[in-house]
Amino acid sequence: SAVISQKPSRDICQRGTSLTIQCQVDSQVTMMFWYRQQPGQSLTLIATANQGSEATYESGFVIDKFPISRPNLTFSTLTVSNMSPEDSSIYLCSVEDHLGQKGIYGYTFGSGTRLTVV
């Protein structure tokens, strides 16, 4: 299965600033996904990033707040812009993955970025 390196693992940021989170995959993948996990909550999909096209955002998430880049098939970034304390969450990237059996797919996740906005 794919191995995902996500950076930074955690950060404490001042309100009004921006943070860019990086996700590097050890194999080429078509789709990458960005999720948010608010404190004590489940995961919510922010957007789907396809290489070579603009990301597709879920309801409640906008590009101005969460711009995403996908320059190639192994890398993506998510920026959290103009941060407020409400943005304090864990942000995770994910890729669709083969689980070692033909035609069997799963989703592998990065270790997450724990963001605290003060």
Place this chain on the structure above:
Amino acid sequence: AQSVTQLGSHVSVSEGALVLLRCNYSSSVPPYLFWYVQYPNQGLQLLLKYTSAATLVKGINGFEAEFKKSETSFHLTKPSAHMSDAAEYFCAVSFSGGYNKLIFGAGTRLAVHP
């Protein structure tokens, strides 16, 4: 609309006891179903996945889940709980074999006490 419901936000069991975490889904098409585990301060780890090949799915760490179409359920079980099983467990669903998003349940926090 597709959705996932996990019954019980907190489950507590004794070490050695049966673990049962409940998951029900709502879907108009055959789903792909997943169970993930999240240990404190860590990312998500796949426990197992239902792919329609077999209704009883065996996963890692002794966990298994049974897909019951008539009950629209995919409950996670483990015969004997270990202290190391204490974690957050998420049921998730997707609706195609590829390029589709996961919809997560709210999660169930499992506590294991001596």
